[in-house]
Amino acid sequence: MDQILVYTTAAVIAGLVLSQVFRKSFDPFAPLWLFLIGYFQIYVIQAISYREYSVRVRGLDLVTQANGRVLWALLWFLLVYHCKLGRMLASKLPKAPTHWSPGIVGAISPPMIAWGLICSGVLMAQSQESVSAQENILRQFPILMMIAGVLLIVTGRQPDRPRPAMTWIGVAVTGSYSLIWMFNGKRSHSLIGVLTLVCAFYLPRGKRPSIAVLGATALAGVLAVTLALGWRNNPRYERSPAGFFQYVVEFRPEMVLVNLNLKEREGVDARVAEQISKESEEYCAYLLMFDTVPGKADYDYGESYLRIVSTFIPRVLWADKPFYGRQQWANAWIAGSEFHRDASFTGPAIGIMGATQLNGGAVGTVVVMAVLAIMLRTAYEYYRRFAHTPWAQAWWAVTFYNAWLMTANDDPFVWFYYIYGFTTMPPVILSWLYLRVSAPQAAPERWAPTLGHWPT
Numbered sequence: 001m002d003q004i005l006v007y008t009t010a011a012v013i014a015g016l017v018l019s020q021v022f023r024k025s026f027d028p029f030a031p032l033w034l035f036l037i038g039y040f041q042i043y044v045i046q047a048i049s050y051r052e053y054s055v056r057v058r059g060l061d062l063v064t065q066a067n068g069r070v071l072w073a074l075l076w077f078l079l080v081y082h083c084k085l086g087r088m089l090a091s092k093l094p095k096a097p098t099h100w101s102p103g104i105v106g107a108i109s110p111p112m113i114a115w116g117l118i119c120s121g122v123l124m125a126q127s128q129e130s131v132s133a134q135e136n137i138l139r140q141f142p143i144l145m146m147i148a149g150v151l152l153i154v155t156g157r158q159p160d161r162p163r164p165a166m167t168w169i170g171v172a173v174t175g176s177y178s179l180i181w182m183f184n185g186k187r188s189h190s191l192i193g194v195l196t197l198v199c200a201f202y203l204p205r206g207k208r209p210s211i212a213v214l215g216a217t218a219l220a221g222v223l224a225v226t227l228a229l230g231w232r233n234n235p236r237y238e239r240s241p242a243g244f245f246q247y248v249v250e251f252r253p254e255m256v257l258v259n260l261n262l263k264e265r266e267g268v269d270a271r272v273a274e275q276i277s278k279e280s281e282e283y284c285a286y287l288l289m290f291d292t293v294p295g296k297a298d299y300d301y302g303e304s305y306l307r308i309v310s311t312f313i314p315r316v317l318w319a320d321k322p323f324y325g326r327q328q329w330a331n332a333w334i335a336g337s338e339f340h341r342d343a344s345f346t347g348p349a350i351g352i353m354g355a356t357q358l359n360g361g362a363v364g365t366v367v368v369m370a371v372l373a374i375m376l377r378t379a380y381e382y383y384r385r386f387a388h389t390p391w392a393q394a395w396w397a398v399t400f401y402n403a404w405l406m407t408a409n410d411d412p413f414v415w416f417y418y419i420y421g422f423t424t425m426p427p428v429i430l431s432w433l434y435l436r437v438s439a440p441q442a443a444p445e446r447w448a449p450t451l452g453h454w455p456t
Contacts, residue, residue, distance in 0.1 A: 002060060003051065005067035009074060010044045016078070021211075028214055029199050029396065031376045031403035032081060038407030041261070042351050043070045046283035049261045053278045057338065058287045066290045069365065070353055077369045086377025093378075096386035096395075097435030102163065104434070105155045109148040112427075113173055116145020120180045142181075143423045146193055147398055149174030150200040154394045157204035171197060178224055183244050185232025190224035192401050200397040204390065226259040227251065277338055282351035282408055289354040292336030294361065300328035302359045302368075304411045311417035325358075329410065332358060355411040372412055376403055391435055398424050 013036050020026045047054075047067060054063050119142035152170030156163040178193025198217050202209055209217070227248065237243040257263035261281070278284045293299060304325025315321055327343075329350075334341045350358070352372075356365040379399065386392035405415035 002055075002064040002067050003048070005064065005071050006044055006047045009067070009071045010040065012071075012074060012078075013040050013044070024208075026208065028209055029203065029400055031380055031400050034195075034401060034404040035077075035376065035407060038404045039074065039352075042282045042286075042407060043067075043074075043353065046261050046281055050278045050281060050284055054284060054287055057279070057284075058291050062291055063287065066287055066353075069290070069357075069362070073353065073356070073365050073369050076366060077373045080370045080373035081377050086374055087381045089374070089378040090381035090385060093382055094436075096382075096389050096392045097432060097439070098386075098389050099435050099439030100155070100158070100390040101435065101438070102155050102166070104431075105151045106166070109152055112144040112148035116142050116148065116177070117180075120145065120177075121184065141423050142177075142189070143192075143419055144427070146174055146177040146196060147424060147427055149177060150196055150394055150397045153197070153200040154204055154390050154397065157201065158390060159205055167201075171201070174200070182224055182228045182231065183241070185228050187225040187228045188405065190228045191221050191404075194221045194224050195401045195404075196397050199400060200394070203387070203393040203397060206387070222256055222259065226256050229259060230255055279338055280348040282349055282354070285348055285350040286354035286357065288336045289332055289350055289357040292332045293358055296335035297332040298328055299360050299364070300325045300358050302364065303328065304355075304359075305413055307417050308413055308421070312422060325411070328358060349409045351409075352407045352412050355409075359411075368412065372406060391432060394431075395428050398428070 017033065017036065047070075051063070058066075119139045149170045149172075152166045152173065154170075156165070156167030156170060174193055174197040178190050178197070181189035181193065194217065198209065198213070230251070231237075231244060231247055234247065237247045254263065279288055302325075306324040310318075310321055310324060313321060330341070330343050330345055333345055334343070352368075353365070356368045358364075359368055383392050383396040383400075387396075399420075402415040402420060405418075406412040409415065409418075
């Protein structure tokens with residue numbers, strides 16, 4: 001029965017994707033698809049691959065109940081996502097600016113690229129020496145480089161006045177961002193670079209990527225993640241550009257299957273419990289939360305979401321600022337882990353379903369999934385209204401990928417206080433204000449097919 005629920009979840013996702021992907025109205029940059037990709041990876045592929053382990057450690061009854069939660073939570077999310085509330089809310093938001101300034105883009109892009117490179121560690125020694133608090137803050141903005149690349153691509157690809165030089169400089173910058181973060185061993189940044197590049201390239205012309213391009217994008221994204229993880233965890237190569245090049249040349253394609261949870265890692269000693277344990281995988285971490293909360297540990301009742309605000313209050317002003325929700329998270333791991341954990345444990349992500357279980361069980365799942373569905377649909381509908389404007393194109397290219405990040409982190413809003421809130425959102429808001437003030441114009445309320453948009 002537990003696997004019937006998993007395959008039903010797979011059928012719902014696959015059926016929805018296949019019903020859209022071959023239609024002319026299919027929009028590959030709608031946030032729904034990235035959300036479903038992350039959901040499928042965790043709650044279908046991992047649920048199938050790790051079933052034997054899950055049943056052995058957590059029991060068949062619990063696994064069945066957890067898989068049932070996954071299915072009805074998905075159906076509830078889709079129901080809310082496809083209701084008209086998101087479209088209505090989007091119509092009430094302030095209009096996006098229709099004016100665009102290539103001169104401003106050309107002026108601000110170089111310093112943003114330079115700042116991003118410095119933060120990425122390219123223009124400074126890769127030493128681990130201590131730095132001041134102020135310098136550490138300044139190093140937290142690597143994504144500015146990617147944003148600059150997106151602005152250049154969007155500017156260069158405008159159909160009324162194309163600027164090929166800006167386009168290809170932007171492509172090089174955004175591609176370099178992904179490569180740099182593969183070298184730094186960070187999977188999220190590497191994948192984000194791939195997704196934003198493709199999105200920024202296609203949106204200005206209103207063209208839908210072909211199936212071949214979408215397939216190549218998926219392959220590039222998987223390779224970026226796999227290379228980043230493999231490089232971070234592999235001690236065989238020298239930590240240098242030359243060592244990274246050798247690593248890439250000797251890369252074995254079957255590692256992609258390991259990264260997709262379709263194949264076991266090599267060198268695992270079955271006699272060592274820590275090596276054969278799967279509790280650090282998102283699906284199994286969800287089962288741990290399902291098993292532990294609230295019977296052995298308390299709900300956090302959404303306390304972790306207070307970090308959406310508290311993260312941006314400097315400790316200079318609030319020295320004893322708490323890490324909201326972390327204590328309940330750690331307590332759940334301590335109570336339910338196969339191994340000894342203590343309050344200092346800073347282990348793996350629990351995925352969106354693990355987070356909602358920690359928030360408040362079934363009730364928490366209903367509330368959080370509804371909020372996410374409305375938020376994603378409202379943002380998407382807002383983009384659709386102004387898809388012909390360069391500002392909306394740039395904003396959406398650096399925003400839509402967060403739908404994937406929602407599914408695989410400690411909580412579905414980590415993306416906001418991890419990178420978006422303090423690195424991406426400020427340039428987006430400042431550019432919106434500048435463009436509205438410098439040349440305020442009324443924008444059409446509806447999408448126009450001739451301007452290249454795909455309604456869903």
